[in-house]
Amino acid sequence: MATDRDDWEIDRDTHVSQIANQLMRGRLSFLIGSGMSIPSGGISGKTLAFNLIWKSLYSQYHDPLDHVFTEELKNVADKFPLEAIAEGAMPNLSFRQRELEEFLAENVFDGKTPQLHDGHIALAALVTKLNIKTIFTTNWDDLLKQALGESGEIITEQKFRDLDHVLDSGKTAIIHLHGTFSDNPLIREEDLMDPERPLFQVLMGELLTKVFVFVGYSLSDPNIRALYYKSGNILSKRSEKLEKNTYIVAPPSNRVERRVSTEVWKERHAIYIPMGAEEFFQALYKETATHALDKLKRRLKARLNISSEDLQTKIEEIMSVFPEFEGPEQVLFYLDAITRGGRS
Numbered sequence: 001m002a003t004d005r006d007d008w009e010i011d012r013d014t015h016v017s018q019i020a021n022q023l024m025r026g027r028l029s030f031l032i033g034s035g036m037s038i039p040s041g042g043i044s045g046k047t048l049a050f051n052l053i054w055k056s057l058y059s060q061y062h063d064p065l066d067h068v069f070t071e072e073l074k075n076v077a078d079k080f081p082l083e084a085i086a087e088g089a090m091p092n093l094s095f096r097q098r099e100l101e102e103f104l105a106e107n108v109f110d111g112k113t114p115q116l117h118d119g120h121i122a123l124a125a126l127v128t129k130l131n132i133k134t135i136f137t138t139n140w141d142d143l144l145k146q147a148l149g150e151s152g153e154i155i156t157e158q159k160f161r162d163l164d165h166v167l168d169s170g171k172t173a174i175i176h177l178h179g180t181f182s183d184n185p186l187i188r189e190e191d192l193m194d195p196e197r198p199l200f201q202v203l204m205g206e207l208l209t210k211v212f213v214f215v216g217y218s219l220s221d222p223n224i225r226a227l228y229y230k231s232g233n234i235l236s237k238r239s240e241k242l243e244k245n246t247y248i249v250a251p252p253s254n255r256v257e258r259r260v261s262t263e264v265w266k267e268r269h270a271i272y273i274p275m276g277a278e279e280f281f282q283a284l285y286k287e288t289a290t291h292a293l294d295k296l297k298r299r300l301k302a303r304l305n306i307s308s309e310d311l312q313t314k315i316e317e318i319m320s321v322f323p324e325f326e327g328p329e330q331v332l333f334y335l336d337a338i339t340r341g342g343r344s
Helices: 007-024 045-057 067-079 082-092 096-107 118-130 143-151 157-168 198-209 222-242 255-267 277-304 308-321 328-339
Strands: 028-032 134-137 152-155 172-176 211-215 246-249 271-273
Touching (some): 007 028, 007 118, 007 211, 007 271, 007 277, 045 067, 045 096, 082 096, 143 152, 152 157, 172 198, 255 271, 277 308
Parallel strands (some): 028 211, 134 172, 152 172, 211 246
16 A cells, blocks of 8 residues: 655554554553653753752852853753762752752742643553553652542552552552652662662563563653663663563654664664654554454454454444444444353
């Protein structure tokens, strides 16, 4: 079939379909990064680094900053990783951990209340429908908890002992690897992804046994560097034996960044998917629903011993007689229910 779509778009959609397939098989897990929160009003890591330098080392300078000083701050924020800047800034805070928590809570969303977006809603629907047990995140906000409601529970290092209870209760554990705004948020170089931390051990277990999707991370993201390089050696040495893929989901700023990201992640034994977090989870939900319907069609064809054409004819006949069905999906569920008869 002819198409005017670029190869990278075809590859992108193919990878989303592969992820949907593994998700339905229960072989996949997510690690959610700051890119998930940016559509909710979150600022970039570079902007956070800019503000941290300003507030910790130059608090005597008030808004609005003059142009020359602003450019100097931007240059330094671009030059040093966020976690390194945090390491240097911490001793300059009078009440170190408390003021750091206050700074992050006030600055990460630029003083505004973050809002759920359609990607959160799509992810929550996937989690509840497919009974996903764990989601990992390096974010400090509680947007995933808001999206999941009562079906999700936040787990931090301080609440690690509650993990088994949460899983046994049937809820989804939202594992905050770097804490939350109110529960020991981690940002300093010496803290990030400490392999001795219990939650890091839980993450490593999932990384080595499941297909993993990193959503909302870029090549310059300090969190992904801290995480990926600590786990990457193990994964690269065992990737051939594990026979599974790792996916990185992040939007490129332009076509050059898309190509560079594709090649760099390939060398890191990962597949780059050029999409924003919100767009990705919406596409994944749609693709997963399609996979589920295809599976239902195969089951019905086997149960009724009919061809695809015959099944489509039945669907159209039922829709013509019962216009209250809103679409073929509802007819498929109806057929499945009335033909089950004790058979799987």
